Amino acid sequence: QKEVEQDPGPLSVPEGAIVSLNCTYSNSAFQYFMWYRQYSRKGPELLMYTYSSGNKEDGRFTAQVDKSSKYISLFIRDSQPSDSATYLCEMSSYNFNKFYFGSGTKLNVKP
């Protein structure tokens, strides 16, 4: 079993839709949870960074962590065509010596 599982998509939504992206994990030692956005032929860029459980909001983006279910989500409100990219989740343990990425979900927001 992989440390982190993420549906590769592609996920296609109309402009303005609410998008939900998810990752599941198996290692209960993970404490830090990150979401990255990667445009085609570019490096990943950090979107959201959450420690332990709970929600974190930044503009149209909300990151949610449910440690009891080992499940994290990224919500995008009022999605825009410029949100079309691959979204990767990443998780690490408290000492950061082990960290794992999901395989990424490709999102396409249609105008």
Next chain:
Amino acid sequence: DTAVSQTPKYLVTQMGNDKSIKCEQNLGHDTMYWYKQDSKKFLKIMFSYNNKELIINETVPNRFSPKSPDKAHLNLHINSLELGDSAVYFCASSQSGTGGRTDTQYFGPGTRLTVL
């Protein structure tokens, strides 16, 4: 100004060759990383250096050898290239004095390696 830069951007080479990829960061960060991203977008850590010292060395063939001449540079040398080495290689850096990562990683643009 480019924060994390990599050269070359594209690299096409024959099996069995030796090649190097260079990475430089001008952010003053202490920690640098090499990742491999395969065709399915799976991003896997290969190495991490903190202040020129190897911190993370995942299970990677010893044909891959990182070299850090100073904390702003982390180069990746690959010997005897194989078809399976074809991937995009990303360099990244983060500000950390402990060897672990406590904050944002900044990624380079990637080097697309194709082994024929």
